[in-house]
Amino acid sequence: MKLLLPMFLLAVSPMLAQEPEWQRVRVEDPLRKTSFDSFVLEGSYLAPPAAQVSAPSLEVLCSKNKLHKAYVHFGGAIRPEPGMRSLKGNRQAKIDVRADDRRFSEYLEISEDRTTVSADNIEFTELLTGHLFRQHPENEGALVHRLIIGNIDAIGVGVMIQFDMPADQQGLISACGLAQGKKKK
Numbered sequence: 001m002k003l004l005l006p007m008f009l010l011a012v013s014p015m016l017a018q019e020p021e022w023q024r025v026r027v028e029d030p031l032r033k034t035s036f037d038s039f040v041l042e043g044s045y046l047a048p049p050a051a052q053v054s055a056p057s058l059e060v061l062c063s064k065n066k067l068h069k070a071y072v073h074f075g076g077a078i079r080p081e082p083g084m085r086s087l088k089g090n091r092q093a094k095i096d097v098r099a100d101d102r103r104f105s106e107y108l109e110i111s112e113d114r115t116t117v118s119a120d121n122i123e124f125t126e127l128l129t130g131h132l133f134r135q136h137p138e139n140e141g142a143l144v145h146r147l148i149i150g151n152i153d154a155i156g157v158g159v160m161i162q163f164d165m166p167a168d169q170q171g172l173i174s175a176c177g178l179a180q181g182k183k184k185k
Contacts, residue, residue: 022041072118076115143165
């Protein structure tokens with residue numbers, strides 16, 4: 001009888017594992033008199049930064065059926081790419097990405113504290129689908145299941161974050177206006 005309980009727990013534990021899902025919260029911005037839908041997906045480290053200050057996450061802000069910005073929070077300082085700047089003049093970091101079986105790199109704007117990179121609509125769509133312009137997030141077959149993002153931290157240590165993507169992402173796609181053929185207002 002004592003042996004049956006541990007065997008039962010081993011058999012049931014995979015069924016108790018939580019499916020990843022976007023945590024949705026309404027965020028008010030009283031300064032600009034607006035509000036955003038914030039979608040957050042927790043990540044896990046495959047290789048943590050040398051000095052970790054928070055947990056890794058992917059955050060998407062949407063307002064009025066439009067993607068405002070997507071952020072990858074590394075949880076520690078990462079290294080900007082020397083000499084790389086966006087069209088706005090902001091510093092950028094080279095981010096290595098594995099979207100399921102597809103590998104690519106992107107240059108994304110980096111925050112002043114160097115712990116976060118931001119992606120616009122096109123860059124975020126590439127992260128969701130693993131393809132630039134060839135796939136669309138509304139097509140569920142185009143969405144990636146596992147996203148691995150890497151960079152080098154401030155002291156030269158490789159940082160890798162894994163995001164297990166939710167099976168159902170239609171709430172995010174709808175709230176952020178990522179549906180193909182959406183009529184402009």
